[in-house]
Amino acid sequence: MTPRPPVRxxxxxxxxxxxxxxxxxxxxxxxxxxxxxxxxxxPVGGALSLMSNAVLALRxxxxxxxxxxxxxxxxxxxxxxxxxxxxxTLEFKEICDRLGAPSFGLHRAELQRALLEAVKDVPLTLGAxxxxxxxxxxxxxxxxxxxxxxxxxxxxxxxxxxxAIRRTLVGPxxxxxxxxxxxxxxxxxxxxxxPKQYGAHYWGRGRRFGIANIGKGQVYWWGTKNMxxxxxxxxxxxxxxxxxxxxxxxxxxxxxxxxxxxxxxxxFPARDRPFLERWGEGRVTLLGDAAHPMMxxxxxxxxxxxxxxxxxxxxxxxxxxxxxxxxxYERARLPRTRKTVAAARSLSALEQTESWPxxxxxxxxxxxxxxxxxxxxxxxxxxxxAVLATEVNR
Numbered sequence: 036m037t038p039r040p041p042v043r044x045x046x047x048x049x050x051x052x053x054x055x056x057x058x059x060x061x062x063x064x065x066x067x068x069x070x071x072x073x074x075x076x077x078p079v080g081g082a083l084s085l086m087s088n089a090v091l092a093l094r095x096x097x098x099x100x101x102x103x104x105x106x107x108x109x110x111x112x113x114x115x116x117x118x119x120x121x122x123x124t125l126e127f128k129e130i131c132d133r134l135g136a137p138s139f140g141l142h143r144a145e146l147q148r149a150l151l152e153a154v155k156d157v158p159l160t161l162g163a164x165x166x167x168x169x170x171x172x173x174x175x176x177x178x179x180x181x182x183x184x185x186x187x188x189x190x191x192x193x194x195x196x197x198x199a200i201r202r203t204l205v206g207p208x209x210x211x212x213x214x215x216x217x218x219x220x221x222x223x224x225x226x227x228x229x230p231k232q233y234g235a236h237y238w239g240r241g242r243r244f245g246i247a248n249i250g251k252g253q254v255y256w257w258g259t260k261n262m263x264x265x266x267x268x269x270x271x272x273x274x275x276x277x278x279x280x281x282x283x284x285x286x287x288x289x290x291x292x293x294x295x296x297x298x299x300x301x302x303f304p305a306r307d308r309p310f311l312e313r314w315g316e317g318r319v320t321l322l323g324d325a326a327h328p329m330m331x332x333x334x335x336x337x338x339x340x341x342x343x344x345x346x347x348x349x350x351x352x353x354x355x356x357x358x359x360x361x362x363x364y365e366r367a368r369l370p371r372t373r374k375t376v377a378a379a380r381s382l383s384a385l386e387q388t389e390s391w392p393x394x395x396x397x398x399x400x401x402x403x404x405x406x407x408x409x410x411x412x413x414x415x416x417x418x419x420x421a422v423l424a425t426e427v428n429r
Contacts, residue, residue: 041066042351045177045187047165047200049076051143052323052340053193054150055093057157059348060191062096067157068185070177072164072194076151081221081301082142082247082255084109089338090136091419092345100149106141107232107250114401117239119228119285123401125409134418140234140247140255142221146337165199170317189357190319191347193340196306198325204315210306211380212264215241215387217331218277218302219257221249222295228287229254237288238397241389242280244288256291257331259305261387267304273297305330305383310376312369320361322347327372330383335416339375342419343368346426367426375416 042065046053049071057067085102093100110128115121131137164180168190175190192200202208229248237244241261249255260280262270274297281288307328314321323340347364354360385397415421 039355042189042354042357043068043187044189044191044351045070045175045185046191046193047071047177048192048194048198048323048325049073049159049161050193050195050323050340051146051150051337052325052344053191054147054154055341055344056191056193056322056347058098058150058153059093059096059344060351061154061157062098063348063352065348065351067154068187069154069157069159070163070165070179070185071159071161074162076147076161081219081257082140082249082253083146083337084138084140084247084334085146085341086138086335086338087131087134087136087417088335088419088422089341090138091134092338092342092423094136095419095423096345096348098153100146100153102139102141102145102149103137105145105149105250106139107248109138109140109234109247110232111234113233113235115235115237115285117237117242117244117281117284117288119237119287122238122398123409125413126406127413130410130413130417134414134420138417140249142249142253142255165194167199167203168319170319175318188318189351189361192315192319192321192325193323195324196308196328198321200319201311201321201325204319204321205311205313208308210308212268212304212306213330213380213383213387214264214267215259215261215305216267216270216302217257217259217305218300219255220291220295220300221253221255222291222299223252224254224291224294225252226254226287226290228285237285238386239284240394241387243386244281244284244291246287246291254291254294256288256295258292259387261389264304270302270304272302274300305387307376307380310373314365314368315361317358318361320347320365326368327376329376330379332382332386333375333379333416335375335379339372342371342422371422371426 233248350364
């Protein structure tokens with residue numbers, strides 16, 4: 036009997052989700068090709084948190100990115116007033132120790148490097164801007180802006196918020212924009228209030244600021260400010276506006292902004308999309324931000340995309356009914372991702388509120404909520420083994 040040839044998967048997008056999909060699919064015997072519209076792979080967005088659930092998910096396929104060697108472990112997160120007074124500290128270390136995997140804060144470049152090392156023998160084509168696809172019973176073709184095309188057995192759209200694969204599947208969409216801007220940067224900075232492994236969120240009225248010491252002398256900071264969605268979408272301001280936004284805040288907040296050259300600050304609007312109950316059809320599916328973009332408030336965007344990649348690989352491993360395997364992957368992921376997207380949007384609204392009653396309620400909850408309540412919420416996000424147990428039968 037002639038052996039069945041390996042499944043050939045086309046992955047559109049070489050961000051975190053796409054590269055992780057390449058690693059997980061290759062790990063279960065799928066031939067993978069990756070196509071990326073950028074002509075050069077540059078880490079966008081500065082830094083991120085990579086939570087325990089992503090580490091645990093990758094371990095189920097024997098993938099270890101060895102982040103302990105390059106990233107800072109997140110052991111606790113402080114919530115503070117805008118002037119720096121402590122409201123509450125969330126202890127991650129005990130939860131992560133119980134689950135058996137740490138959470139990390141790291142520069143996107145470090146994660147990208149680790150993922151590229153994991154997929155170094157996978158063909159990666161840059162400057163390949165996907166414009167659409169056609170699929171039939173025998174396979175799928177992806178079309179690119181330069182007139183070329185690629186053919187495979189399945190297509191994974193991991194091409195981010197403005198996914199061309201999603202647009203071909205569902206048509207044009209209007210994003211949800213709550214009306215605030217996000218600024219991010221990773222300056223080199225030493226400050227006595229930002230020790231090793233420090234992580235904190237500072238809350239004001241309609242604006243926030245976050246700080247994370249990501250090691251190697253770098254600090255990751257992000258700030259938000261309510262403004263009309265149209266202005267947030269096309270912000271043309273300067274660092275002076277950011278400094279004015281946080282004037283009078285805690286000294287370490289002010290120091291972060293002042294330590295950052297203006298051309299090293301990235302600005303983008305807060306946004307997500309209506310949740311899709313159908314991620315694909317036939318031999319095509321979506322993954323990560325292409326499937327379920329979410330607000331940044333939970334810090335789970337990267338981790339949930341990595342979970343997607345692991346679950347997708349498990350369903351395609353040894354599959355003979357490829358469309359059936361993709362639909363099973365989607366059924367498995369819908370409850371988890373739907374809940375996470377909704378939770379991120381809800382927390383975003385609470386964090387950006389300008390309503391005095393809601394501000395008071397937020398302060399009271401985070402001050403007096405039992406630790407068991409907060410731990411339970413975090414465990415639901417971080418315990419991938421529990422997620423796997425519920426998904427395996429779907």
